[in-house]
Amino acid sequence: MSEPVRVDKWMWAVRLFKTRGLAAKACETGRVKVGERLLKAASDLRGGELLDLPFPEGPGTRTVRVLGLIDKRVGVPEARAACEEITPSGVTEQRKIWSESRALRLIGDQGRPTKKNRRQIEDQKRGFFE
Template sequence: MRVDKYLWCIRYFKTRSIATKACKEGKIRVNGDIIKPSREIYPTDKITVRKNQVNYELVVLDTPKSRLGAKLVDIYRKDVTPKETLQKLDLLKYSKDYYRKRGSGRPTKKDRRDIDDWFEEPSDKDSEE
């Protein structure tokens, strides 16, 4: 089975065209080698998928005949991604939740206080010291 089709079947990518594009961009490695989307996959191959700034590592156990339900994915692959990598993903998620994009919506109370402090005239006490 082709590597792009395999990654689509085990639900790492939503569509085959996205999986093919990832292969062409060099985000997919099989046994450490950057590969083309047409590369055949066999059991015991080790695949590294770079997705959302995280390198997922998986071992091929078998090749499915078609796209699988989410519960059946573990029959065809073994996830050997290190725990440190998954913790990095959690940190990225929390860091994105904390900050809001500049210009998106009204300023928060904290933003408003910072703006007021910025434009506030220096007091007489500050100028005498």
């Protein structure tokens, strides 16, 4: 049986977070859970557990199943083999809407949005929060 791995190391190794520091920060804020139990960065992770964790950017919580324990950053194929994304489709749809509305806000270097852009942003926000 393989040895347990620190939660922050695993989340970084399977590329759920860009840096190990961001993974540790997510744990510190109390947003990483296994069931109802909050995890600290140094908590041991075991195979088969279901993790609820925040997306690195934006709203929502993703659910990931631990399939393999790795503590070194590896290539994408190996990283995908170590975890299984089981986030509900509703959360995925909300993330898509959020990212599209964010992209609309970041269009061009014009600074303040035009009236047309403002209307598009408001339409996106209404769809996201309803």
